[in-house]
Amino acid sequence: MGWVFLLFAGLFEVVGVVGMNQINKHKxxxxxxxxxxxxxMSFALLSQAMRTIPMGTSYAVWTGIGTVGGAVAGMLFYGESKDWKRILFIMMVLSAAVGLKLIS
Known part of the structure; x- marks a missing residue:
């Protein structure tokens, strides 16, 4: 169940980042x-996840989801670059988060 909490914590981090961008635009x-x-919600769910997943792994995966989610949201909704090199490095961050899940 900890991994489900962690996944949603990362997704809510993306919601918070999108909200931050909206504050900059609309206030x-x-x-x-x-x-x-x-x-x-992100911090509450991260806290729940850390009850069963080690802190280092939780934090790394949480920030990875937030980083990838923020970059993808920027590309889809805010006209940020979709250069293949950027996508390659986003995939590397994502693969590192998946790797941490596989060895935990």
Whole structure:
């Protein structure tokens, strides 16, 4: 169950990052709520995950999901570069997170 908590913690981190970007663009209550809910849920779920998954592994996978998710959200919704080299390195981060799951 810890890995499910960790996956959702990473996804909510992406929600928080999208909210942060929305704050920079719009500065409205919806953007602030998106940011706050994303970050609070992310930390709460990360805390739950760390009850069964070692701290180092949890943190590495959580930041990896957030990094990949933030980069992909930027490419899909905010017109960021989709250069093949960028995608290659995003895949490397993702493969490292999967590797940590496989050896844990």
């Amino acid at each position: 409205n209550i919806k953007a602030y709520l998106l940011f706050i809910v994303g970050i609070v």
